[in-house]
Amino acid sequence: MDSERISSNSFDRDRHIWFLSMMYQLLPADYQSQEINRLTLAYFVISGLALLDSLDLVDKKGVASWVLSFQAHPRNRDELNNGQFFGFHGSRTSQLPPDDNGVFVHNGSHLASTYCALSILKIVGYDLSLIDSGSILRSMKHLQQPDGSFMPIHIGAERDLRFVYCAAAICHLLGDWSGMDKQKVNEYISNCQSYDGGFGLVPGSESHGGATYCAVASLQLMGSIEDDIISKDVQSSIINVPLLLDWILQRQVVDGGIQGRPNKPSDTCYAFWIGGVLKILGASKFIDEDALHRFLLSCQSQYGGFSKFPRQLPDLYHSYYGFTAFSLLKEPQLRPIFVELGIADIADIGI
Amino acid sequence: MDSDEEEQRIPLSQRPEWSDVIPVQQDDGPNPVVPIAYKEDFRETMDYFRAVYISDERSPRSLRLTAEAIHFNPGNYTVWHFRRLILEALNCSLHDELDYIERFAKSNSKNYQIWHHRRWVAEKLGTDAATKELEFTKKILSIDAKHYHAWSHRQWVLQALGGWEGELDYCQQLLEDDIFNNSAWNQRHFVITRSPFLGGLEAMREFEVSYTIKAIRANPENESPWRYLRGLYQHDTEALISSLQIPSLCVEVLSAKNNFIFALSLILDLLCHGFNPSEEMKNAVQVLKNSDSQPSDLSLADTICGILESVDPMRKNYWAWRKQRLAAQGT
Numbered sequence: 001m002d003s004e005r006i007s008s009n010s011f012d013r014d015r016h017i018w019f020l021s022m023m024y025q026l027l028p029a030d031y032q033s034q035e036i037n038r039l040t041l042a043y044f045v046i047s048g049l050a051l052l053d054s055l056d057l058v059d060k061k062g063v064a065s066w067v068l069s070f071q072a073h074p075r076n077r078d079e080l081n082n083g084q085f086f087g088f089h090g091s092r093t094s095q096l097p098p099d100d101n102g103v104f105v106h107n108g109s110h111l112a113s114t115y116c117a118l119s120i121l122k123i124v125g126y127d128l129s130l131i132d133s134g135s136i137l138r139s140m141k142h143l144q145q146p147d148g149s150f151m152p153i154h155i156g157a158e159r160d161l162r163f164v165y166c167a168a169a170i171c172h173l174l175g176d177w178s179g180m181d182k183q184k185v186n187e188y189i190s191n192c193q194s195y196d197g198g199f200g201l202v203p204g205s206e207s208h209g210g211a212t213y214c215a216v217a218s219l220q221l222m223g224s225i226e227d228d229i230i231s232k233d234v235q236s237s238i239i240n241v242p243l244l245l246d247w248i249l250q251r252q253v254v255d256g257g258i259q260g261r262p263n264k265p266s267d268t269c270y271a272f273w274i275g276g277v278l279k280i281l282g283a284s285k286f287i288d289e290d291a292l293h294r295f296l297l298s299c300q301s302q303y304g305g306f307s308k309f310p311r312q313l314p315d316l317y318h319s320y321y322g323f324t325a326f327s328l329l330k331e332p333q334l335r336p337i338f339v340e341l342g343i344a345d346i347a348d349i350g351i
Numbered sequence: 352m353d354s355d356e357e358e359q360r361i362p363l364s365q366r367p368e369w370s371d372v373i374p375v376q377q378d379d380g381p382n383p384v385v386p387i388a389y390k391e392d393f394r395e396t397m398d399y400f401r402a403v404y405i406s407d408e409r410s411p412r413s414l415r416l417t418a419e420a421i422h423f424n425p426g427n428y429t430v431w432h433f434r435r436l437i438l439e440a441l442n443c444s445l446h447d448e449l450d451y452i453e454r455f456a457k458s459n460s461k462n463y464q465i466w467h468h469r470r471w472v473a474e475k476l477g478t479d480a481a482t483k484e485l486e487f488t489k490k491i492l493s494i495d496a497k498h499y500h501a502w503s504h505r506q507w508v509l510q511a512l513g514g515w516e517g518e519l520d521y522c523q524q525l526l527e528d529d530i531f532n533n534s535a536w537n538q539r540h541f542v543i544t545r546s547p548f549l550g551g552l553e554a555m556r557e558f559e560v561s562y563t564i565k566a567i568r569a570n571p572e573n574e575s576p577w578r579y580l581r582g583l584y585q586h587d588t589e590a591l592i593s594s595l596q597i598p599s600l601c602v603e604v605l606s607a608k609n610n611f612i613f614a615l616s617l618i619l620d621l622l623c624h625g626f627n628p629s630e631e632m633k634n635a636v637q638v639l640k641n642s643d644s645q646p647s648d649l650s651l652a653d654t655i656c657g658i659l660e661s662v663d664p665m666r667k668n669y670w671a672w673r674k675q676r677l678a679a680q681g682t
Contacts, residue, residue, distance in 0.1 A: 027387045035387060035397075036427040042385045062382040069380055092377045093397060094429045096405055106404070108429050155432050158467045195540055195582030201499075204506050204545070206537040208499065233676070246616070249666050250574060262533040262574045264497065286669035 011326055012300060013333040016319070017054045019304025020045050023316060024057070031316075038091035039070060043116035044320040050123045050344040051323045051335050060124035067117050068126075070095060072109040074135055083142050085154045086135040087114035087170075111143060111152040111166040118173040119343050128174060137179035140167060144180055148188030149202070160201040161192055165214035168221040169341055177222070186224050186238050189215045197243030209251060209260035213273040215239070217340040220280045228282030241281065248277055249286050256291030257299075268299045268306050268318045271325035272342075279328055279339045289329055296325055360392060363399045368412055374398030375405060393423045404433055409440035418451070425459045431468050445472050449480075453487060460491055466500045470507060481512035489521070496525055497534045506541060515546040530566055536575040540582055556583050556590075564600050572610040577617060592626040605635040612663050615639075615655050619673065622652045623680055652677050 024045045034041060046063060049055055070089045074080050087109040089095035094108030114136065121128060143151045143163070150163035164185055171177045191203040192215055198207025199215040219225040219238065226234050229241055251258050251274045257266025258274045271292060278284045298310040299322060305314030306322030327337040327344075335344040363369045376398055379386065389397075400420045403413045417434040420427065438448060452469050459465060469487075473480040485508060491501040509515055519542050525535035543555045560583060566576040584591035591597070597617070604614040618636070622628065628651055636651060639658050649657070656674035660667045 024385060027385050029388045029390050029393075031387050032389050032393050033424050034426065035389075035393075035424050036429070038385060038387070045385055059382065063384055066380065066382055066384050092379060093401075093424070093427060096401060097375065097378055099405075106429075110428075153428065155428075156467075156471070157428060158463050158470075194537065195585050196578035200537075202503065202506075204510075204541050205503055206499065206534050230672075233679070245669075247578070249669050252665055261497070262578070263531040264533070283669075286666060286672065288665040291665060 009297065011297070011331050011333055012304070013052060015302075015304040016323065017049070017052050017057070017304075019301075019314065019319065020048045020052065020054075021057050022304075024049070027316075035093055036091050037113070039067070039088065039113045039116045039120075040090065041316055042067075043120055044316045046120050047123055047343045048320050048323050051327055051337065052333070053335055055123070058124065060126075063124050064121055064126040067120050068131075070109075070113065070117060071131075072107045073132065074139070080135060080138050083154055084139060085109055085111070085143050086139045087111060088117035089113055090116070108153065108155070111140070111150060111163050111170070115166040115169045115173075118170060119341065122173060122346055123343060131174075133174040133176060136170065137174065137176055140170065140179035141181075143167070144184065147191075148181070148184030148186075150180075161189070161199065161211050161214040161218075162201065164188060165218050168218040172221045172341065182222050182224070185218065185222065189219060189224075190238050193239050193244070197240060197245070197247035199244075206261060207247060209258070209270040209273040212244070212248065213276050216244075216277045216280050217342075220340040225280075231282040244277075245281065245283060245286075248274055249283075252287045252292065255295055256288065256293075257295035258287075258292065265309065266295060267308050268296060268325065269308070269321035271296055272321040272328065275325055275328045276339045276342070284328070292325075293329055296322060296329075362392070363395055363416075369399065372399060372402050375401035377401070396420050396423055400430060400433075404429070409437040411441065413437055414441065414443070418455075421455070425455075425462045426464055428464050428467075431464045435468070435471060445476050448472050449476075449483060449487070453490075456487075456491065460495075460498065460500065463500065466504050470504065473508065473512065478512045481508060481514040484508040484512065485514050485517075492525070496529060496532050499534075502534050502538065505538070509541075510545070515542065515548050518542045518546065519549070526566070530570055531573055531575060533575045536579045540579060552583065553587075559583055560594070560596055564596060567600060567604070570610075571604045571607070571613065574613065577613040581617065581620070588624045592621055592624050597621070598626075598629065598632055602629075602632050602635045605632075605639060608639065611639065612659065615659055619652055619655050619659075622655075623677075650677070 027041060031041060046058055049058055072086045072089060074086050080086065084107050086107070089109050090113035094110070096106040118128065142154060145151060145159055149159040150167045151157055151159045152163045152166065167180050168185070171179050192199045192211065194200050194207040196207050199212040200206050200208060201211040205211070216225070224238055225236050226232055229236060230245065235241065250262070251270065253259050253266050255266055258270040259266045260270045260273070275284070278287065296306070299306045301307055301314035303314055305316070305319030307314045308318045323334060324337055324342060327334040328339065337343070338345040374395065396419050400416055403416060414434065414437045417430050417437065420430045424430070449472055452465060452472070456465055473484050485505065488501045488505040488508070491498050509518060519539070522535050522539040522542060525532055543549060543559060544552050549555055560580065563576045563580045566573070567580070580597070598621070601614040601618050605611050618632070633651055636654055636658070640654060641661055653674055656670050656677070659670040663670065
């Protein structure tokens with residue numbers, strides 16, 4: 001097959017639906033190394049189909065019950081205070097079978113899987129008020145660190161802006177902010193802003209497109225930043241918006257694509273991470289959307305989906321962020337996106 | 352493991368030392384979504400891992416098994432966590448563990464779990480590990496000088512274990528290799544502001560300004576040193592607009608009439624902070640104007656925005672918006 005050939009000159013919805021429905025049925029063996037994040041892979045597929053307005057291909061009840069089976073439940077109220085987080089597991093490999101008494105002793109539930117789980121449930125129309133959100137939120141507090149950041153899992157892991165974002169998204173989806181100290185989160189986010197205006201994953205780290213999305217989307221979800229701040233010409237007390245704006249606009253490079261850091265190649269997914277920040281700030285019109293559109297099409301695969309760079313094989317992650325990027329560009333064949341959650345605008349779907 | 356080793360892999364079910372263990376299969380449940388087409392060796396390894404994890408067998412053979420499981424799924428934090436429990440239970444040599452991580456990292460360095468594991472080991476070893484950690488990250492960075500995890504780890508090592516003495520030199524080296532390496536510029540800022548051996552940003556500023564100006568002269572199209580230069584005055588705009596070197600540099604770059612976008616943008620920034628431009632600077636800007644496009648009585652800031660709209664068309668809406676806001680700012 002001629003892999004040099006670009007799929008078409010426009011967004012190829014049918015081919016993407018075909019790609020996702022294949023993945024929905026069975027993921028190739030190459031994905032076994034991502035087994036631990038199976039729920040995230042499901043999120044890419046199902047949320048992708050929602051964006052492509054093809055949720056009819058999904059067994060919504062079946063998906064909901066499958067997702068719910070990953071939830072970690074405390075055996076009693078005391079367990080909620082023993083430092084464990086009771087969220088959702090990301091796969092059966094972190095969720096071991098119950099012991100002889102039918103009790104699940106190994107709790108490997110994770111903030112990122114919880115965000116994916118709740119998002120999927122929301123998308124397939126499951127009523128989130130039926131979930132034991134109290135356990136999720138109360139135990140989530142144990143994951144917040146003294147500096148405001150979040151660890152994703154109580155057995156110990158790295159802590160950075162990604163999990164701050166997951167925590168904020170979880171609170172937003174459950175409509176309850178008791179699971180985090182917002183003030184501390186604001187401080188942590190503020191400390192992650194670099195001298196050049198972008199955000200690093202932790203204080204001191206290099207400014208990065210993904211980290212910047214996590215920072216700004218979290219602030220938006222928490223209501224810590226004014227909506228459409230650029231258009232309203234107001235300042236933020238938490239972050240330096242003009243400095244951020246100047247940095248972020250420079251991320252669009254000569255080929256029309258978006259890079260994650262200065263002097264690095266452009267990559268499909270940053271069209272969402274960076275484009276998403278611009279949308280939240282009300283500054284989408286400040287980049288060249290036509291040029292970006294052309295670049296993204298060059299990453300569109302003839303097999304459906306998107307690749308990281310032009311003329312490579314597609315993968316689920318870059319495919320998903322290709323769809324979200326096109327949704328930000330108001331591609332007519334896609335549903336509008338709720339940018340700070342990174343999923344289709346549920347209100348628009350009518351769920 | 353490379354493909355040769357994989358071909359020679361003996362299934363666990365055929366290894367005598369595992370004959371007493373009953374593997375535990377994954378219960379995918381009814382209607383599993385996005386099932387993965389697991390290969391047989393992956394499936395079997397995870398089945399045996401589940402068995403020892405559930406029985407909490409913290410033994411040498413379990414340790415070896417975690418390495419096999421990690422090979423298949425390097426992101427599996429459950430396996431890494433259990434490996435840590437075994438290392439503690441068996442009181443294993445942590446230096447050997449660092450060697451294991453280094454071998455593994457050669458082909459799998461872009462996952463968070465391996466770096467978290469490395470940090471866990473280093474933390475246990477304490478300040479003695481500082482040199483080894485700096486050497487290790489240096490090796491990774493020699494393959495990929497912008498490796499995000501390696502840089503994060505290196506910053507953690509410096510702050511938690513020390514070793515700052517050679518860091519500024521290391522940044523210098525990397526920048527000599529590639530002046531466009533934004534990670535190295537970021538690290539330079541990190542060292543300048545946080546090293547207990549240097550005097551802090553203000554004390555270092557003069558030296559850093561000279562260094563950065565040299566870099567900009569060599570490649571004015573390089574965004575990194577421009578951001579770095581501005582960052583040296585992040586909390587001190589008074590010093591920024593009183594600088595003599597910065598306006599001089601900008602004029603120099605403008606006069607070359609090539610790659611001057613960042614220079615114009617910096618001048619605009621200075622003007623917005625109350626900087627008083629020299630006649631020389633005004634002339635240097637005027638020369639770049641598209642002569643018929645704008646009236647000549649505009650302010651310097653207005654003129655700059657106009658030029659930028661034309662020479663940086665990708666961001667023309669941004670520059671138009673900046674121009675609009677000048678009146679409100681009184682520039």
